[in-house]
Amino acid sequence: MSVNVENTVEIMAGFRALADPLRLQIIELLRSQELCVCELCKKLEVNQSKLSFHLKNLKEAGLVNSHQEGRWIYYRLNLVQFVALEHYLAEYRRFGDIPSARNCQ
Amino acid sequence: MSVNVENTVEIMAGFRALADPLRLQIIELLRSQELCVCELCKKLEVNQSKLSFHLKNLKEAGLVNSHQEGRWIYYRLNLVQFVALEHYLAEYRRFGDIPSARNCQ
DNA sequence: TTGATGTATCAAAAAATATTGATGGGTTAA
DNA sequence: TTAACCCATCAATATTTTTTGATACATCAA
Numbered sequence: 589m590s591v592n593v594e595n596t597v598e599i600m601a602g603f604r605a606l607a608d609p610l611r612l613q614i615i616e617l618l619r620s621q622e623l624c625v626c627e628l629c630k631k632l633e634v635n636q637s638k639l640s641f642h643l644k645n646l647k648e649a650g651l652v653n654s655h656q657e658g659r660w661i662y663y664r665l666n667l668v669q670f671v672a673l674e675h676y677l678a679e680y681r682r683f684g685d686i687p688s689a690r691n692c693q
Numbered sequence: 694m695s696v697n698v699e700n701t702v703e704i705m706a707g708f709r710a711l712a713d714p715l716r717l718q719i720i721e722l723l724r725s726q727e728l729c730v731c732e733l734c735k736k737l738e739v740n741q742s743k744l745s746f747h748l749k750n751l752k753e754a755g756l757v758n759s760h761q762e763g764r765w766i767y768y769r770l771n772l773v774q775f776v777a778l779e780h781y782l783a784e785y786r787r788f789g790d791i792p793s794a795r796n797c798q
Numbered sequence: 799t800t801g802a803t804g805t806a807t808c809a810a811a812a813a814a815t816a817t818t819g820a821t822g823g824g825t826t827a828a
Numbered sequence: 829t830t831a832a833c834c835c836a837t838c839a840a841t842a843t844t845t846t847t848t849g850a851t852a853c854a855t856c857a858a
Binding site: 596599600603604606607608609612615618619620621622623624626627657660662664665667670671673674677678680681686687688692 | 712
């Protein structure tokens with residue numbers, strides 16, 4: 589019933605990574621297909637350095653993985669982490685209605 | 694199938710609000726019971742101004758509601774918004790495996 | 799080899815967020 | 829009334845995050 593404190597840091601990192609418009613655009617693109625950085629650059633019309641920064645951010649939060657193929661580095665979603673975040677949120681409604689406050693003082 | 698762009702701003706605001714340790718502590722406390730600001734202050738050992746800032750943040754993101762009762766203002770979770778965020782994440786796994794990249798160039 | 803391409807990283811500047819302390823507005827009890 | 833309490837807001841500061849441009853390191857093609 590109580591929230592797992594050890595995981596909370598990772599969960600929060602996930603939410604933090606999702607809290608940015610460009611990063612949200614990135615993961616929405618990756619939703620349908622794995623992509624390399626240069627393709628993301630073109631589709632999102634941002635410079636490579638900026639994109640690299642945000643991809644690192646997403647990767648450190650566990651939301652994406654990458655693998656190299658020749659000189660390209662492909663990024664793809666790590667769905668496991670999405671599920672973890674989803675479950676964290678699901679916990680909040682698991683126990684139904686929340687009691688009103690008993691009077692303060 | 695595609696992600697609803699209009700909602701994305703609200704969804705992102707939700708994630709942003711969750712991306713902070715104190716705010717996460719707040720909602721974890723509110724999970725079991727509605728609380729007033731002074732009680733949250735005591736439990737979390739932070740000053741009132743700081744707490745007020747973060748509560749405003751959570752409220753603007755739709756994660757909590759508040760109502761006044763005498764001189765106390767009680768905050769409680771807005772579970773509807775938690776469900777909305779949960780559903781947003783659930784969309785990512787709805788369509789199963791993601792194709793590998795076709796070669797870039 | 800050499801030069802071009804794809805990507806990460808770094809330092810500096812810019813922008814966004816958070817903290818702090820002070821103040822003020824409601825509400826209640828005396 | 830007055831004073832105490834609960835809370836929001838504001839301005840100034842501090843901190844964190846993001847952007848930008850430069851550079852460096854692989855890999856590949858010629």
